[in-house]
Amino acid sequence: xxxxxxxxxxxxxxxxxxxxxxxxxxxxxxxxxxxxxxxxxxxxxxxxxxxxxxxxxxxxxxxxxxxxxxxxxxxxxxxxxxxxxxxxxxxxxxxxxxxxxxxxxxxxxxxxxxxxxxxxxxxxxxxxxxxxxxxxxxxxxxxxxxxxxxxxxxxxxxxxxxxxxxxxxxxxxxxxxxxxxxxxxxxxxxxxxxxxxxxxxxxxxxxxxxxxxxxxxxxxxxxxxxxxxxxxxxxxxxxxxxxxxxxxxxxx
Amino acid sequence: xxxxxxxxxxxxxxxxxxxxxxxxxxxxxxxxxxxxxxxxxxxxxxxxxxxxxxxxxxxxxxxxxxxxxxxxxxxxxxxxxxxxxxxxxxxxxxxxxxxxxxxxxxxxxxxxxxxxxxxxxxxxxxxxxxxxxxxxxxxxxxxxxxxxxxxxxxxxxxxxxxxxxxxxxxxxxxxxxxxxxxxxxxxxxxxxxxxxxxxxxxxxxxxxxxxxxxxxxxxxxxxxxxxxxxxxxxxxxxxxxxxxxxxxxxxxxxxxxxxxxxxxxxxxxxxxxxxxxxxxxxxxxxxxxxxxxxxxxxxxxxxxx
Numbered sequence: 090x091x092x093x094x095x096x097x098x099x100x101x102x103x104x105x106x107x108x109x110x111x112x113x114x115x116x117x118x119x120x121x122x123x124x125x126x127x128x129x130x131x132x133x134x135x136x137x138x139x140x141x142x143x144x145x146x147x148x149x150x151x152x153x154x155x156x157x158x159x160x161x162x163x164x165x166x167x168x169x170x171x172x173x174x175x176x177x178x179x180x181x182x183x184x185x186x187x188x189x190x191x192x193x194x195x196x197x198x199x200x201x202x203x204x205x206x207x208x209x210x211x212x213x214x215x216x217x218x219x220x221x222x223x224x225x226x227x228x229x230x231x232x233x234x235x236x237x238x239x240x241x242x243x244x245x246x247x248x249x250x251x252x253x254x255x256x257x258x259x260x261x262x263x264x265x266x267x268x269x270x271x272x273x274x275x276x277x278x279x280x281x282x283x284x285x286x287x288x289x290x291x292x293x294x295x296x297x298x299x300x301x302x303x304x305x306x307x308x309x310x311x312x313x314x315x316x317x318x319x320x321x322x323x324x325x326x327x328x329x330x331x332x333x334x335x336x337x338x339x340x341x
Numbered sequence: 342x343x344x345x346x347x348x349x350x351x352x353x354x355x356x357x358x359x360x361x362x363x364x365x366x367x368x369x370x371x372x373x374x375x376x377x378x379x380x381x382x383x384x385x386x387x388x389x390x391x392x393x394x395x396x397x398x399x400x401x402x403x404x405x406x407x408x409x410x411x412x413x414x415x416x417x418x419x420x421x422x423x424x425x426x427x428x429x430x431x432x433x434x435x436x437x438x439x440x441x442x443x444x445x446x447x448x449x450x451x452x453x454x455x456x457x458x459x460x461x462x463x464x465x466x467x468x469x470x471x472x473x474x475x476x477x478x479x480x481x482x483x484x485x486x487x488x489x490x491x492x493x494x495x496x497x498x499x500x501x502x503x504x505x506x507x508x509x510x511x512x513x514x515x516x517x518x519x520x521x522x523x524x525x526x527x528x529x530x531x532x533x534x535x536x537x538x539x540x541x542x543x544x545x546x547x548x549x550x551x552x553x554x555x556x557x558x559x560x561x562x563x564x565x566x567x568x569x570x571x572x573x574x575x576x577x578x579x580x581x582x583x584x585x586x587x588x589x590x591x592x593x594x595x596x597x598x599x600x601x602x603x604x605x606x607x608x609x610x611x612x613x614x615x616x617x618x619x620x621x622x623x624x625x626x627x628x629x630x631x632x633x634x635x636x637x638x639x640x641x642x643x644x645x646x
Binding site: 092117142144145149151153154157158160162164167178184185186187203204205208209211212213217220225227283284285286287289290297299300 | 403550551641
């Protein structure tokens, strides 16, 4: 059914902490590995060892340069995967009913046996979360590792999406956003978690935590004499040295 | 967006077919032998069917096409499929009665005409409903699709029709007016598309990443060094390279040449051959127009790249 559920009992999704992500791409690699052997068709590549390898990925990490008006640029690593939107346009445009959002936990999935590979769902997604599998010709997308999170053959600690489990910096968190007391809900409340492109009115479930404000030295000049003279050390040996050397100026 | 030949062919040819069916349904005078009825109906239905079959080549799994008739309550692509089949089925009945009795049933024809226009509208809504492609996401997109469908239908109807005058006008004059009207609307569409950018939603790389409040956001490194499905499908570049020339070609072949042929038809009275040449030229112009419709369209995902 391509009608969206009115509400979902749970809203399972991810919080991605952009302050912590180091851009190692481990989440994408583990995603690719798990999902090439898990839910649905293998996540294939064309020419994997050739001159121009391409293939389907469910998670890709972009890196952005953010330049404030009054400070030097900083780098933000930005993992991007399906946001499991409440108002997912990819679900309603699907002509076959292959694309659906589960009413029990809000996960957006593709029934690959019903997918005709028209690609309209990928066109309707502003985030580029869906990619056509180059050999199976069906639409692939993040399943939130639906074959891990409920998998009783796995240790309980492993029942989280592969990307979350593998992140060495703990920049990715999995949980239920319908529960205001869940860790992910609290994190979003504490850190001002945001939606990507809210103006597209997709109501994403996944949230991003923006980088914390950088500490800024009073002067941002780089080693110029005028900048250095305003730096004052007033304690300890450095303070004594600073005062003693400053007093030399008077002699001169 | 990637301009897939199968989809370009489908939208242009089916549009002309349903436009032609609409005019047949509205009672445009046609030669009244059973044989003529057969060939004219075959041409009208054939254009639609060839177009629809062509669209199947765009699918990853064409053998599952029948599943696309199921989600008409939410999907414009599904609605388009259902409406096509419904319209063509009714048209087949209309054509059989026409062939058998020489009668064209007015009420049924009118229903078919309305359904044909709704079908073209549904095709347009596959694109116009996508908020992610601002140049498409406008009522002008639907207006242009219907206008081009009807204009090509009129040019084709003037080829085979027996009426020299429709609505008190020479059919070639009517065709000329339809051509100018359709391309006038397309000029409005182009003017809007050129200026719209992402201004409708105010999206930019800042809102796409949610980092806009921190400063100016610029891509530093792509996820992978090579191309991927998204860059190939949503960020088609080559098609845009010759956009200006292609626009001139589309107007030349789609408007100016057919207009000259319509004028020649008017002067010489030889409607059949000249209007048919006008129709062929118009289709060529519309292929260029439709190529640009896809190739020039910018998708929101490009804001991430």
